[in-house]
Amino acid sequence: MASPAWTEAHPAVVSPRLRRARGSFGRRRGCPVTVRAVSSQRESKNDNAAREGSGDRGPERKRVVIVGGGMAGLGCLDALKGHAHVDVTLLESTRVLGGRVRSKTALGALAWDTGASYFTVKEESGPFAKALRAAVAAGVVQTWSRDTEDGELTGAMGTASTRRRSSDGRVVVDDASFRSFEAQKKRLYVGVPGAAAFPAFVAERVVGASFPEASWVGDDQKPGVPEVLCGAHVDRVKQLGDGAGNAWPVHPHGVSRRRWGFMARCKEGGHMWYKPLECDAIVFATNAHAVASLLGQVELGNPSDDPGDPSPLVRAKRRVAAERLERLRSAAARTRGAACWSLTVAFDAPLRLKYDALKLRAPFDGDIVFIANESSKPRRGAAASAGWGYRWAEVGRAPATGAGECWVAHASPAWSAEHCELPPGEAAAKLCAAFLSLVERDGAGDPEPVHCKATRWRFAFPTPDEDEPGRENGREEKKTTKAAKERAKPARINSAPYVFDPSLMLGACGDWASGPGAGDAYESGAALGAAVAKRFAASRAADEAA
Numbered sequence: 001m002a003s004p005a006w007t008e009a010h011p012a013v014v015s016p017r018l019r020r021a022r023g024s025f026g027r028r029r030g031c032p033v034t035v036r037a038v039s040s041q042r043e044s045k046n047d048n049a050a051r052e053g054s055g056d057r058g059p060e061r062k063r064v065v066i067v068g069g070g071m072a073g074l075g076c077l078d079a080l081k082g083h084a085h086v087d088v089t090l091l092e093s094t095r096v097l098g099g100r101v102r103s104k105t106a107l108g109a110l111a112w113d114t115g116a117s118y119f120t121v122k123e124e125s126g127p128f129a130k131a132l133r134a135a136v137a138a139g140v141v142q143t144w145s146r147d148t149e150d151g152e153l154t155g156a157m158g159t160a161s162t163r164r165r166s167s168d169g170r171v172v173v174d175d176a177s178f179r180s181f182e183a184q185k186k187r188l189y190v191g192v193p194g195a196a197a198f199p200a201f202v203a204e205r206v207v208g209a210s211f212p213e214a215s216w217v218g219d220d221q222k223p224g225v226p227e228v229l230c231g232a233h234v235d236r237v238k239q240l241g242d243g244a245g246n247a248w249p250v251h252p253h254g255v256s257r258r259r260w261g262f263m264a265r266c267k268e269g270g271h272m273w274y275k276p277l278e279c280d281a282i283v284f285a286t287n288a289h290a291v292a293s294l295l296g297q298v299e300l301g302n303p304s305d306d307p308g309d310p311s312p313l314v315r316a317k318r319r320v321a322a323e324r325l326e327r328l329r330s331a332a333a334r335t336r337g338a339a340c341w342s343l344t345v346a347f348d349a350p351l352r353l354k355y356d357a358l359k360l361r362a363p364f365d366g367d368i369v370f371i372a373n374e375s376s377k378p379r380r381g382a383a384a385s386a387g388w389g390y391r392w393a394e395v396g397r398a399p400a401t402g403a404g405e406c407w408v409a410h411a412s413p414a415w416s417a418e419h420c421e422l423p424p425g426e427a428a429a430k431l432c433a434a435f436l437s438l439v440e441r442d443g444a445g446d447p448e449p450v451h452c453k454a455t456r457w458r459f460a461f462p463t464p465d466e467d468e469p470g471r472e473n474g475r476e477e478k479k480t481t482k483a484a485k486e487r488a489k490p491a492r493i494n495s496a497p498y499v500f501d502p503s504l505m506l507g508a509c510g511d512w513a514s515g516p517g518a519g520d521a522y523e524s525g526a527a528l529g530a531a532v533a534k535r536f537a538a539s540r541a542a543d544e545a546a
């Protein structure tokens with residue numbers, strides 16, 4: 001019997017076969033989606049399992065599902081591609097890959113990177129550096145460096161502190177404290193024409209993934225070719241079997257040889273429906289909060305669902321599984337996310353600042369921690385020209401193509417936390433004022449903002465859990481104490497840059513488990529992908545030997 005809770009929670013489940021049989025989306029338009037015939041799908045899955053068991057389809061292939069198409073998910077996909085006997089499907093809930101590596105355009109061609117502004121390489125021989133090199137060779141990523149203009153030095157990039165101006169006590173950039181990234185031996189890479197071009201390149205060219213329609217995902221996968229599907233939100237993960245051949249018939253999939261089942265809420269062509277999928281391993285490549293919440297919802301095989309009373313041994317096994325699951329969940333729950341408001345602003349004329357990229361050093365004395373001149377990034381100036389013409393026409397000024405400048409400013413963690421629930425328009429206005437004040441461009445005759453918006457990243461950067469002992473009411477204790485330093489480290493089990501339980505075949509990765517950057521997230525995913533592949537290879541070798 002299908003679990004009532006499971007089917008009731010997902011009334012809009014439609015079989016892909018049913019959808020195909022119904023024909024085009026047009027025929028479905030206007031009519032409510034029909035509840036899938038559970039029994040027919042159970043039969044087909046049972047047929048599948050039986051065929052796999054009988055050897056009709058050759059040796060059984062393992063299926064890994066990656067939840068999340070940010071840099072960690074892509075790193076994992078990269079590590080698992082081409083592995084014999086392993087099929088991988090990556091599901092991303094939004095419409096685009098990249099997660100916090102995201103770009104935005106407006107008014108034709110104004111462009112900003114609203115999340116990660118640039119990429120850096122920490123480990124030259126690592127998988128991230130390899131992917132980045134491939135993107136550089138293809139022209140999808142270029143280095144971002146300082147520039148000179150008419151002999152005047154502009155576009156310095158680096159770090160600086162703030163100071164209080166003696167005349168009015170206002171917080172401004174302390175030019176004397178500036179230290180260039182060059183001096184810090186830091187090379188910056190940016191996506192062309194936007195940061196989001198890089199994750200798309202990784203999926204298409206580095207991994208060579210296929211992009212099936214939602215109806216087909218997981219159905220007819222070409223062996224060894226990873227699949228990617230955007231607009232597919234994963235929830236309600238349920239254990240189908242214990243990995244030792246014991247299947248639990250308590251779900252609409254029927255009896256399955258796979259370990260895990262879940263619902264993907266797919267959005268395609270303006271329609272939304274649930275698709276049940278099964279797999280042998282799941283990698284959660286989302287922010288720590290989402291990982292903890294997804295793992296917290298995992299339903300393990302329930303003894304009361306079984307047709308007979310399970311033996312004490314089975315009960316004990318399930319208790320151990322529950323403990324292992326909790327260990328994974330609490331590793332992610334140890335980390336929280338700090339919010340970040342990201343301002344995207346365009347001015348009607350260049351600000352003519354000394355800096356193109358400036359990271360304000362902690363302790364932050366102002367409201368802004370990072371600013372970037374987006375128009376100074378490779379190939380943005382040309383793209384912006386078209387947009388400026390459009391913009392000028394819109395605001396009724398004479399077209400002066402390429403005259404303006406696009407900037408990004410990130411608010412400090414404290415400011416973002418304090419103003420987390422502010423309406424975006426208000427946050428944008430406040431941040432724009434803070435930015436202009438910081439760079440001392442808020443006087444009469446200074447360039448005017450012609451586009452000013454703000455994006456809130458609710459889980460922008462991983463931070464240790466503030467509810468942990470030693471952190472009362474979220475108050476920061478001194479970072480110098482050994483315990484505080486220990487807690488500030490990324491959440492890990494056994495010092496790996498990910499968490500993984502090989503007996504459950506569940507793992508999780510991301511910047512929260514490795515380090516605070518896109519490259520760290522990618523390396524985390526790649527390391528977990530390698531661990532999953534290794535585990536499958538070992539169990540296959542053991543099976544063959546037996």
Ligand SMILES: Cc1cc2nc3c(=O)[nH]c(=O)nc-3n(C[C@H](O)[C@H](O)[C@H](O)COP(=O)(O)OP(=O)(O)OC[C@H]3O[C@@H](n4cnc5c(N)ncnc54)[C@H](O)[C@@H]3O)c2cc1C
Nearest residue numbers: 068070071072093099100116117118234510511517518521
């Ligand atoms: C404002 C800002 C500026 C930054 N600047 C830089 C920088 O300059 N350089 C740098 O290296 N790093 C920077 N970072 C950090 C960097 O962007 C992140 O460390 C990195 O992108 C994290 O990648 P991730 O894959 O771990 O997580 P994410 O990017 O958060 O990816 C997780 C993905 O999982 C998806 N997802 C979540 N739940 C589900 C679900 N249930 N089903 C399916 N999909 C799901 C999400 O939609 C998302 O796409 C910045 C971040 C922010 C927010």
